Amino acid sequence: MRNLKALLLVGVLALTLGGFAFAEEFTFYIVSHGGPGDPFWGVVMKGMQDAAAFLNKATDDTINATYFGPEVYSVTKLVDMLNSAIAARPDGIAATITDPAAVDEPLRRAIDLGIPVIAINVPDSRPAGERIPYLFYVGGDEYLSGIRAAERMLSVKKPTRAVVTIHEVGHIGLELRAKGFIEVMTEAGVPAEKLATGLDPTQAIEILRGYFSRNPDTDAIFTLGSIDSAYVIQFLKEEGLVGKVMLGCFDVSQDVVKAIQDGIALFTISQQQYLQGYMPIIWLYLYNKYGFLPANDILTGPGFVDASNVDKVVELVKQGYW
Amino acid sequence: MSTTFLKTFATKARKRPEFGVFVGFLIVFIGFSFAADRFLTFDSIAGIITVAAELGIVTAGITFLMIAGEFDLSVGSVLGVSGMIFAITATAGIPHIVGLLLALGAAAIIGLLNGVVVVRTGVPSFIITLGSMMLWRGVILAVTGGFPVRYWGESALLFALNGRFAEQLRMSAFWFIAVIAVLTFVLMRTRYGNWVFATGGGPQAARTLGIRINKVKIINFVISAVLAGLAGCIQFARFHSVDPTRGQGLELEAIAAAVIGGTLMTGGYGSLIGALLGALLVGMVRSGLVMAGAPSYWYQAFIGIVLIVASVVNIRLKRWALR
Numbered sequence: 001m002r003n004l005k006a007l008l009l010v011g012v013l014a015l016t017l018g019g020f021a022f023a024e025e026f027t028f029y030i031v032s033h034g035g036p037g038d039p040f041w042g043v044v045m046k047g048m049q050d051a052a053a054f055l056n057k058a059t060d061d062t063i064n065a066t067y068f069g070p071e072v073y074s075v076t077k078l079v080d081m082l083n084s085a086i087a088a089r090p091d092g093i094a095a096t097i098t099d100p101a102a103v104d105e106p107l108r109r110a111i112d113l114g115i116p117v118i119a120i121n122v123p124d125s126r127p128a129g130e131r132i133p134y135l136f137y138v139g140g141d142e143y144l145s146g147i148r149a150a151e152r153m154l155s156v157k158k159p160t161r162a163v164v165t166i167h168e169v170g171h172i173g174l175e176l177r178a179k180g181f182i183e184v185m186t187e188a189g190v191p192a193e194k195l196a197t198g199l200d201p202t203q204a205i206e207i208l209r210g211y212f213s214r215n216p217d218t219d220a221i222f223t224l225g226s227i228d229s230a231y232v233i234q235f236l237k238e239e240g241l242v243g244k245v246m247l248g249c250f251d252v253s254q255d256v257v258k259a260i261q262d263g264i265a266l267f268t269i270s271q272q273q274y275l276q277g278y279m280p281i282i283w284l285y286l287y288n289k290y291g292f293l294p295a296n297d298i299l300t301g302p303g304f305v306d307a308s309n310v311d312k313v314v315e316l317v318k319q320g321y322w
Numbered sequence: 323m324s325t326t327f328l329k330t331f332a333t334k335a336r337k338r339p340e341f342g343v344f345v346g347f348l349i350v351f352i353g354f355s356f357a358a359d360r361f362l363t364f365d366s367i368a369g370i371i372t373v374a375a376e377l378g379i380v381t382a383g384i385t386f387l388m389i390a391g392e393f394d395l396s397v398g399s400v401l402g403v404s405g406m407i408f409a410i411t412a413t414a415g416i417p418h419i420v421g422l423l424l425a426l427g428a429a430a431i432i433g434l435l436n437g438v439v440v441v442r443t444g445v446p447s448f449i450i451t452l453g454s455m456m457l458w459r460g461v462i463l464a465v466t467g468g469f470p471v472r473y474w475g476e477s478a479l480l481f482a483l484n485g486r487f488a489e490q491l492r493m494s495a496f497w498f499i500a501v502i503a504v505l506t507f508v509l510m511r512t513r514y515g516n517w518v519f520a521t522g523g524g525p526q527a528a529r530t531l532g533i534r535i536n537k538v539k540i541i542n543f544v545i546s547a548v549l550a551g552l553a554g555c556i557q558f559a560r561f562h563s564v565d566p567t568r569g570q571g572l573e574l575e576a577i578a579a580a581v582i583g584g585t586l587m588t589g590g591y592g593s594l595i596g597a598l599l600g601a602l603l604v605g606m607v608r609s610g611l612v613m614a615g616a617p618s619y620w621y622q623a624f625i626g627i628v629l630i631v632a633s634v635v636n637i638r639l640k641r642w643a644l645r
Contacts, residue, residue: 038467038468195618196622197618198571199565199567199568199570199571200568200571200572201557201561202373202557202560203605203608206369206370206372206608207608207612209365209366209369210366210369210608210612210613211612213360213366214358214359214360214612214614226565230470230561230565234561253469254472255563
């Protein structure tokens with residue numbers, strides 16, 4: 001119905017404008033497992049809106065971009081929302097492949113219907129042959145993030161021993177970050193291992209104290225999220241290890257940003273999720289209009305926040321870009 | 323003379339619920355002293371006490387409730403709710419003492435709700451508090467949108483709750499000891515203590531004796547929740563931040579510590595001293611394994627083994643003692 005109205009509107013516009021360049025209308029959907037109430041996804045949504053606004057201003061065409069995401073994580077809701085999006089026969093869908101089995105059928109159906117599909121945030125993790133044949137992926141790369149984190153540390157100073165704190169053992173994303181980091185460190189001849197620190201900060205700090213008492217030569221820590229970053233920063237402060245231990249973090253949080261400003265942490269990694277809303281809209285437009293496709297997946301992360309850009313990022317966090 | 327004294331002492335000792343955990347504690351302690359070089363240092367012992375204090379305050383509340391024959395799975399979420407209220411009020415500029423009282427008040431209300439629903443409906447507390455655990459965790463997530471609440475500031479109250487003194491010791495240790503002391507006194511030396519044992523041990527008999535077992539249960543639910551809330555505030559006092567997962571999984575660890583400490587799931591039998599030793603044992607296992615250089619992914623498995631062995635030993639000991 002909305003499409004029909006829009007179509008009529010376009011028709012009227014086209015008639016009125018007569019001889020002008022033929023203006024088209026495109027409808028794109030982003031369907032994600034996270035709701036706009038979640039600050040992380042709020043940033044993605046802002047990226048999407050900004051891209052649509054930019055295109056509406058810069059071209060004669062009309063771009064409608066809509067964000068769908070359940071308030072509370074739910075695969076069923078995600079699939080329902082995907083189905084509604086497909087039913088609207090849009091000119092493109094960008095979806096998170098959080099649960100490949102659940103979104104497999106609807107996304108393949110969309111592709112069969114000729115709707116261009118892009119994966120964002122989480123790619124289809126299955127082997128090449130079984131993957132949903134979406135056009136490309138826009139998002140972070142967990143494994144590469146670990147690799148880059150280790151390389152960044154090694155470029156500053158080769159640590160004697162490095163440890164990766166993991167607050168959620170078995171979380172595949174975190175495990176991949178740790179894997180990349182440990183592989184690069186090991187290759188460089190630095191002993192590195194994972195330390196399961198858990199969610200409880202009191203216990204985590206005692207686990208860290210125990211680890212440091214056993215391995216006093218540890219001088220590099222890589223944290224995998226804002227939860228463990230917070231207690232590791234506290235640990236370094238309480239134990240007077242600031243400046244003696246190199247710290248690399250993950251995610252942009254208040255604690256981590258402050259730690260970078262205070263010189264406690266060297267860097268933190270962000271997947272720059274704004275781009276996960278922005279890029280799909282731009283690319284879906286370019287694909288629809290001119291048939292352009294990028295040659296590879298578009299990696300929005302690892303992006304680095306360090307002393308060189310932290311003050312700017314702090315401002316941009318307030319404005320909803322990071 | 324001395325042998326008879328020792329014999330009476332041994333007979334007396336083995337009849338106490340905490341006897342099993344005391345022996346277990348000694349065995350693990352001695353084991354780690356050999357296995358890990360730096361285990362027997364002030365630093366390391368202080369660290370174990372710090373972990374045990376927060377866990378132990380929660381365990382004490384759960385133990386008290388378990389003796390009365392009920393169960394509380396919501397303590398982890400309550401810890402999170404109270405910590406969150408304390409954090410949010412502090413960031414809003416509300417005096418810390420007011421924030422603390424609001425946080426503990428909220429915990430008391432949650433405990434009251436748990437208790438009233440359990441005694442009024444007769445649905446097992448396992449189910450009601452499981453629901454309560456999910457409900458309050460959900461509220462935390464919804465209110466914070468998944469992000470931690472951070473407070474930048476200090477106060478004397480925060481120090482009194484969990485400040486550091488004598489290098490590695492923390493004020494939480496005093497709160498822990500105070501809670502154990504008060505609850506032990508209530509349990510062993512007051513009429514209310516007898517009611518608690520009677521409520522859990524034989525509800526029918528207790529009723530016949532005129533004990534208002536529903537009231538006892540509700541009060542114990544409130545105590546359990548308030549202590550979990552206190553632990554949440556103590557934790558906030560140190561970290562000045564609360565993330566939405568705070569306290570997640572703690573309920574199971576606290577129940578494990580209570581059971582290791584000799585308290586029976588069936589009610590009517592248990593000890594706060596046992597809870598203290600149970601919490602210390604759980605804290606010690608973690609630190610000890612790290613210091614002994616065990617791969618960290620094994621801690622949980624080890625605590626699982628300790629839990630199973632301890633419960634089996636405790637049951638056996640109880641049968642043996644009552645023979």
